[in-house]
Amino acid sequence: MNVFWHRRDLRPDDNRGLARAAAADESVVPLFVLDPTVLDHASPVRVATLLEALEDLRSQYRDRGSDLLVVRGEASAAVPEVAAEYDATTVVWNEDYSGLARERDRAVRAALEDEGIAAESLHDAIHHEPGSITPNQGDHYSVFSYFWKKWRDRDKREPAVEPDADDLAAVSGEPIPTLSDLGFDEPEATPPTVTTAAARERVADFCSGPIYDYADRRDYPAESGTSRLSPQLKWGTIGPRELYAATERAAERAESDDDRESVREFQRQLAWREFYAHVLAFNPETVTEDFSGYENDIEWHDDPDALAAWQAGETGCPIVDAGMRQLQAEGWMHNRVRMLVASFLTKDLLLDWRAGYDWFRRKLADHDTANDVGGWQWAASTGTDAQPYFRVFNPMKQGREYDPDAEYIREYVPEFADASPAEIHGWHELSDAERKRIAPDYPAPIVDHAARREQAIAMFERARDDS
Numbered sequence: 132m133n134v135f136w137h138r139r140d141l142r143p144d145d146n147r148g149l150a151r152a153a154a155a156d157e158s159v160v161p162l163f164v165l166d167p168t169v170l171d172h173a174s175p176v177r178v179a180t181l182l183e184a185l186e187d188l189r190s191q192y193r194d195r196g197s198d199l200l201v202v203r204g205e206a207s208a209a210v211p212e213v214a215a216e217y218d219a220t221t222v223v224w225n226e227d228y229s230g231l232a233r234e235r236d237r238a239v240r241a242a243l244e245d246e247g248i249a250a251e252s253l254h255d256a257i258h259h260e261p262g263s264i265t266p267n268q269g270d271h272y273s274v275f276s277y278f279w280k281k282w283r284d285r286d287k288r289e290p291a292v293e294p295d296a297d298d299l300a301a302v303s304g305e306p307i308p309t310l311s312d313l314g315f316d317e318p319e320a321t322p323p324t325v326t327t328a329a330a331r332e333r334v335a336d337f338c339s340g341p342i343y344d345y346a347d348r349r350d351y352p353a354e355s356g357t358s359r360l361s362p363q364l365k366w367g368t369i370g371p372r373e374l375y376a377a378t379e380r381a382a383e384r385a386e387s388d389d390d391r392e393s394v395r396e397f398q399r400q401l402a403w404r405e406f407y408a409h410v411l412a413f414n415p416e417t418v419t420e421d422f423s424g425y426e427n428d429i430e431w432h433d434d435p436d437a438l439a440a441w442q443a444g445e446t447g448c449p450i451v452d453a454g455m456r457q458l459q460a461e462g463w464m465h466n467r468v469r470m471l472v473a474s475f476l477t478k479d480l481l482l483d484w485r486a487g488y489d490w491f492r493r494k495l496a497d498h499d500t501a502n503d504v505g506g507w508q509w510a511a512s513t514g515t516d517a518q519p520y521f522r523v524f525n526p527m528k529q530g531r532e533y534d535p536d537a538e539y540i541r542e543y544v545p546e547f548a549d550a551s552p553a554e555i556h557g558w559h560e561l562s563d564a565e566r567k568r569i570a571p572d573y574p575a576p577i578v579d580h581a582a583r584r585e586q587a588i589a590m591f592e593r594a595r596d597d598s
């Protein structure tokens with residue numbers, strides 16, 4: 132017997148580790164461990180998506196005459212225990228790149244070795260493993276464009292072979308715990324459906340049309356211009372090779388250069404995901420520390436009321452509040468708006484990016500340490516290849532540009548039901564009397580953008596100044 136330990140790869144198909152475990156002429160016992168690294172800090176919405184993905188994975192194994200074993204406990208105890216119970220010779224898993232996950236995996240490997248059980252891990256979640264895309268000189272984590280060109284031109288693997296019934300052990304698992312068994316309340320947000328079937332349907336729909344408009348439409352939050360695959364990629368209900376192959380087929384069907392370029396643009400976003408995985412693998416400390424290493428500490432403000440207003444979507448900046456309320460309602464937020472709310476927290480409220488990251492980590496169904504830290508440090512101008520500190524988004528202008536009819540804002544900020552786009556985008560310029568008349572329950576701006584922009588730039592210049 133071999134045990135295959137699932138973690139963020141909740142699918143039997145296009146799964147390199149599982150294919151390796153099954154290729155060894157041994158029956159495979161599929162396992163998932165609900166351990167503290169999975170459950171700590173998780174929000175109900177994220178655990179709900181995990182449990183749904185686990186039920187889906189289980190049913191895919193049951194269709195193949197096997198089952199998914201789901202056990203609770205520390206992985207370093209639970210994995211060897213299951214391996215010993217099934218007399219396994221090897222436990223196989225796919226690499227996870229955060230510092231915490233790697234620490235856990237080292238402990239599991241050591242515990243298995245103590246029991247005389249072999250451990251093997253493969254690279255699966257990304258196409259090219261950390262360290263495999265390096266320049267001849269210099270720091271390859273400072274420039275995404277370099278990474279992208281290399282990543283784009285490198286051959287990609289075919290989807291991994293799927294196991295069939297003969298490869299899998301005829302095991303039978305206990306029921307998967309429910310949210311309340313795990314001590315979580317029902318989510319306030321409506322979780323996205325995270326199953327392999329839903330992921331495949333999304334990929335098929337997206338690659339049959341919207342992918343060709345992606346480059347033009349991806350920045351407009353009122354439109355369904357993006358793939359919404361992030362929760363699926365987070366839990367691995369679809370394999371990266373299967374997804375990439377679908378995009379390549381879309382490129383072959385493209386009817387114009389613009390269509391082909393748009394597919395490329397989508398692939399470029401997939402490469403950002405891989406870039407941040409590489410950055411995190413080699414710089415695990417960036418989960419809590421600035422990547423950029425300014426000379427002096429940045430003097431972030433300490434303002435609990437401002438943080439609470441940002442979290443609640445009550446800052447008086449309409450596009451920011453719409454985004455924060457979308458996060459609360461759906462456990463997801465559009466990328467352009469993530470950039471704006473992160474910029475607003477750090478450059479308008481002058482609050483530490485870690486406070487924003489912490490909120491996102493709790494609220495996002497697609498929370499992925501590498502992407503989340505990468506996105507926050509990009510917006511805070513503390514990251515690698517980040518937004519320069521002197522280029523501060525003007526959230527009102529951005530709202531006007533990317534949500535011109537204020538459709539997105541009105542969807543999440545019902546106080547504006549009767550307001551015109553001009554009134555919404557000009558909210559900061561109105562008098563108190565006008566604001567009272569137009570949307571009496573919506574707050575006035577809690578900060579003045581122009582003044583805060585100056586303060587933010589001065590704050591970063593002090594942090595850079597080594598004299």
Ligand code: FAD
Pocket residue numbers: 349357358359360361362364365400401403404405407464465466467469470473491495497498499500502503504505506507510
């Ligand atoms: P699409 O535009 O359809 O892109 C397809 C896929 O490419 C995404 O699902 C994602 O896997 C990847 N991708 C796209 N943009 C980025 C990016 N900028 N960085 C890394 N990968 C990207 N993404 C997460 O998956 N998890 C997070 O926790 C997360 N936190 C973020 C926090 C901040 C402050 C910012 C600015 C961005 C964050 N992102 C995060 C990146 C991005 O916002 C989401 O991946 C994207 O909005 C997901 O929607 P989609 O699947 O429709 O994206």
